[in-house]
Amino acid sequence: MTDVHSSNYSLRDEIREYWSIRSETFDLSVGHEIFSEAERRGWHRLILRHLGRGEGRAALDLACGTAVISHLMYDLGFAVTGADWSEAMLSRARAKAAKRGSDIRFIMCDAENTMEARGSYDVIITRHLVWTLVDPRAAFAEWYALLKPGGKLLVVDLNQDKKTWVSLLRTSLAKITGKPTTGMDDPDLVSRDRRIRSQLFFSKGMTAEAVVPLLEEAGFTAPIVDRKMHDIHWAQARRMTVLRGLDRLLQDRYAICVTKPAA
Template sequence: MNTNYSIRDEIRDFWSERAATFDQSVGHEIFSEAERKGWQRLIRKHLGEGQGRAALDLACGTAVISHLMHSAGFAVTGLDWSDAMLAQARAKAKKRGADIRFVSGDAENTMEPKDSYDVITNRHLVWTLVDPASAFKEWFSVLKPGGKVLILDGNMGKETWVKGLQKLWTKVTGKPPASHMSPEMMARHQKIRSRVHFSSQMPAEAVVDLLRQAGFTDIVVDRKLSDIHWAQARKMPFLRGLERMVQERFAICARKPG
């Protein structure tokens, strides 16, 4: 066994293996105009129009959020440390004719210049962070004074009543609920989850506390995402769609003083 193989390496390799099929999953890529409009509404609500401002999309994956930011008028840099994800992202941007810069890097240590971005975005990243307190300090440093971070995530570890239904379904039928991951990938996902900072639950309040400790102010938690979730749920199998509607998902926007 390679003793230098860390949890961060494991996370990178897991998402690299997911890259080829990542955009096939509802909740990753966008499959309806209703969902697209929901994301655009959310971005404009918290960040306003881009007007050429510099945006850094952390753990950009195949660049779903990067493209939404680009269409809102931001000058976007997408950062990810999975070469496989970045290959998909670059191909998508080329196909769409979108002028998005992509760089390989670690969201917890971006190596981007200090005070260089007006906006930082990320989706489904914070729960994967090994050291979110350190990461938030890094993001604070990279933002220009007055810049904002927009976190799109959720308390995925929280049990919902729909999870209970899914377990009952499995017990009665012997069939696991529909999933976009194989049992082997699901097991790897759970193994990773058990070793990150937010290994069980990730309530918005815990994220807010760490943002505040990093120096962020004017922190807003937005739970009004039903337009996005309803559009996603309509494209999912029934139980997965129902779970999407009841999960504790949120956007958190915070500002660097200046």
């Protein structure tokens, strides 16, 4: 394992290594992979509501992981590029696309500095990426530059640190039973997760209302905050234990859609 105390080992390196390890079980988790047609339809409705049908338009799925969102976009007719900083995630994404016969392009890059051509995408979508960013201002400026005039960005995320009464109950029960609430059994991974979270820009929580001003600072306009995602979360909750499912329904999860002004 990499020495996390090495002077040449940055927080970004640790994030990449952490998610590379998580790639091994990523698709086993509800909320990562999709396990029902009801959830798939819910995602399609969300995307259509904000981005419309693809009709061959260029879409970038940032932090694509194993390409769950990439395939949702592909279903709707977008020409999809999936980008991730973890080669382990991309390896699984490429294997999944090959198995499904999906014509999705995959690239390895840093979401804050993609090295992609400026003005090359009609839409950008991210799921559960923004809360992990070290420098969201740099990332948002990069995404703004990648979009064509009139292009749209759809951010799907959550306020990780807002605790519901259910999450507090689960934490209390975990102290009694000794069972983790994170879904991870490896104490090292749990420790690394906490260490990474404590150093992130949004380490104290990430409301949609905190993200929108940063997006506007980057030049985006017409922000729409959408919390009407109950069809997705209900479909996910039905695949979870009772307490985890109830917690999912009560969490502050949202989508933010913003637009790059037309030239």
